Amino acid sequence: MPEKMKFNQGAVVTEPGSSRKYKTGAWRIFKPRIDQRKCIKCYQCWQMCPDAAIRVDAKTGKVWIDYDYCKGCLICLTQCPVKAIEKEVEKK
Amino acid sequence: MTKKVIEASHAIAIGARLCRPAVIPMYPITPQTHVVEQLAEFINNGEMDCAMLDVESEHSAASAVIGIVAAGSRAFTATSSQGLALMYEVLPIISGMRLPAVMAVANRALSAPISIWNDHSDAVSARDQGWIQLWVESSQEALDAVIQGYRISEDKDVFMPLMVCFDGFTLSHLFEPVDVPLQPAVDKFLPKFKPLYKLDVRKPMTFGPIGFPNSFMHFKKQQQEAMLNSISVIKKVNREFKKAFGRAYGDGLLDLYKMQGADYAVIGMGTLCGTARVAIDRLRKKGKRVGLIRVRSLRPFPEKELQSAVKNLKAAAVIDRHISLGQEGPLFTDVRNAIYCNDISINSYIAGLGGRDITVNHFEKVFNDLEKGKQRGEWLF
Ligand code: SF4
Ligand code: SF4
Numbered sequence: 001m002p003e004k005m006k007f008n009q010g011a012v013v014t015e016p017g018s019s020r021k022y023k024t025g026a027w028r029i030f031k032p033r034i035d036q037r038k039c040i041k042c043y044q045c046w047q048m049c050p051d052a053a054i055r056v057d058a059k060t061g062k063v064w065i066d067y068d069y070c071k072g073c074l075i076c077l078t079q080c081p082v083k084a085i086e087k088e089v090e091k092k
Numbered sequence: 093m094t095k096k097v098i099e100a101s102h103a104i105a106i107g108a109r110l111c112r113p114a115v116i117p118m119y120p121i122t123p124q125t126h127v128v129e130q131l132a133e134f135i136n137n138g139e140m141d142c143a144m145l146d147v148e149s150e151h152s153a154a155s156a157v158i159g160i161v162a163a164g165s166r167a168f169t170a171t172s173s174q175g176l177a178l179m180y181e182v183l184p185i186i187s188g189m190r191l192p193a194v195m196a197v198a199n200r201a202l203s204a205p206i207s208i209w210n211d212h213s214d215a216v217s218a219r220d221q222g223w224i225q226l227w228v229e230s231s232q233e234a235l236d237a238v239i240q241g242y243r244i245s246e247d248k249d250v251f252m253p254l255m256v257c258f259d260g261f262t263l264s265h266l267f268e269p270v271d272v273p274l275q276p277a278v279d280k281f282l283p284k285f286k287p288l289y290k291l292d293v294r295k296p297m298t299f300g301p302i303g304f305p306n307s308f309m310h311f312k313k314q315q316q317e318a319m320l321n322s323i324s325v326i327k328k329v330n331r332e333f334k335k336a337f338g339r340a341y342g343d344g345l346l347d348l349y350k351m352q353g354a355d356y357a358v359i360g361m362g363t364l365c366g367t368a369r370v371a372i373d374r375l376r377k378k379g380k381r382v383g384l385i386r387v388r389s390l391r392p393f394p395e396k397e398l399q400s401a402v403k404n405l406k407a408a409a410v411i412d413r414h415i416s417l418g419q420e421g422p423l424f425t426d427v428r429n430a431i432y433c434n435d436i437s438i439n440s441y442i443a444g445l446g447g448r449d450i451t452v453n454h455f456e457k458v459f460n461d462l463e464k465g466k467q468r469g470e471w472l473f
Contacts, residue, residue, distance in 0.1 A: 010190030013298035
């Protein structure tokens with residue numbers, strides 16, 4: 001949640017892009033981890049992640065996970081055709 | 093002003109036309125249909141600069157209201173009974189997003205058994221969804237309430253949607269002489285809609301976001317404050333309406349009839365009050381001290397006003413055109429709650445469900461009950 005809460009009438013959010021401030025990573029129970037050696041860069045995980053938490057490095061083309069927003073749904077793990085994504089229990 | 097003999101549905105349509113909505117999302121349902129037809133005629137004839145959205149359901153009509161008002165335009169719609177029930181999901185969204193709008197509800201029973209006729213079950217059941225509800229008694233008031241409605245709903249201290257509730261058939265299809273206000277007078281009375289926020293691609297905003305447990309209650313409290321603010325706004329708009337058009341409806345919240353020196357009163361909403369007036373006139377001629385309290389605003393509920401209206405009564409009877417199954421008449425619940433500290437006896441009567449006639453005889457019986465000190469109401473068949 002944003003540090004200082006403002007209660008605009010009708011809950012209108014007047015500042016665009018503010019959902020970035022909401023770190024959904026705190027919800028995670030399982031943490032996905034990409035094994036770069038197995039990854040074939042098919043980008044299915046990038047396409048399927050409901051939180052756009054999978055990022056692609058512009059230079060290397062490698063995928064990485066933004067753990068600030070990854071909420072651990074493991075859709076990426078299910079989608080990966082070469083099982084390059086593993087899960088571990090999140091340690092808080 | 094020009095006087096015309098028209099039905100209330102037509103009066104509602106004229107009221108809407110005079111308020112210049114930009115878009116009207118519509119889905120027809122008996123007995124609201126004449127409102128839609130009339131508005132379609134106005135648009136077709138070029139008498140109204142407005143777009144009609146022919147939507148696929150009442151749920152869509154209510155959803156379209158969100159988009160129209162969020163984009164900064166004035167919206168009008170109308171429905172009835174099952175149609176209002178289908179809108180139910182969207183009603184608290186419109187009010188929660190603080191989008192002012194006016195919707196006319198031609199009150200009709202909810203099925204089953206299927207009934208196309210009048211009672212108050214549709215809108216009364218929706219009373220907790222953050223819509224101001226004005227219940228009208230005549231075609232004239234139906235027209236006027238639409239104009240008042242936009243002023244109230246769009247008031248900066250309110251910003252809550254408003255329903256104009258008018259009895260299906262009993263009023264919607266009733267022809268009466270109606271004073272039609274002139275457009276310049278309405279334009280003067282009702283300024284252009286000024287939204288607090290609006291959808292604009294050049295200045296993006298988020299409408300309708302999630303409210304987490306740490307914020308949700310704050311927004312509900314704001315809505316409750318807005319509803320309570322609307323009490324004085326309804327009164328103010330009613331007074332200003334009188335100045336502009338020469339008509340007012342009680343104090344805007346309650347409409348009292350022959351309450352001066354009354355010992356006994358009936359309390360009700362809508363057209364049944366017209367019948368009550370006839371009964372009261374007859375009984376007054378016989379020297380009975382009887383009167384009427386017509387609840388015009390069900391939400392917000394005028395508690396203080398009601399307390400002072402019943403102050404000198406010995407007993408009162410609430411006539412509900414709806415039954416909260418397993419409890420009692422909901423208007424009775426509200427009235428008893430409001431006048432809890434007034435030491436008067438109060439009876440509950442259920443009447444007129446599914447279009448059942450409410451007659452002068454019924455009211456004479458009710459007043460007779462009160463006079464005799466009968467402590468219980470009943471169902472009036
Ligand atoms: S676990 Fe879910 S949220 Fe996290 S990266 Fe995979 S798909 Fe995205
Ligand atoms: S789905 Fe698997 S293989 Fe494809 S990019 Fe993602 S991690 Fe790599």
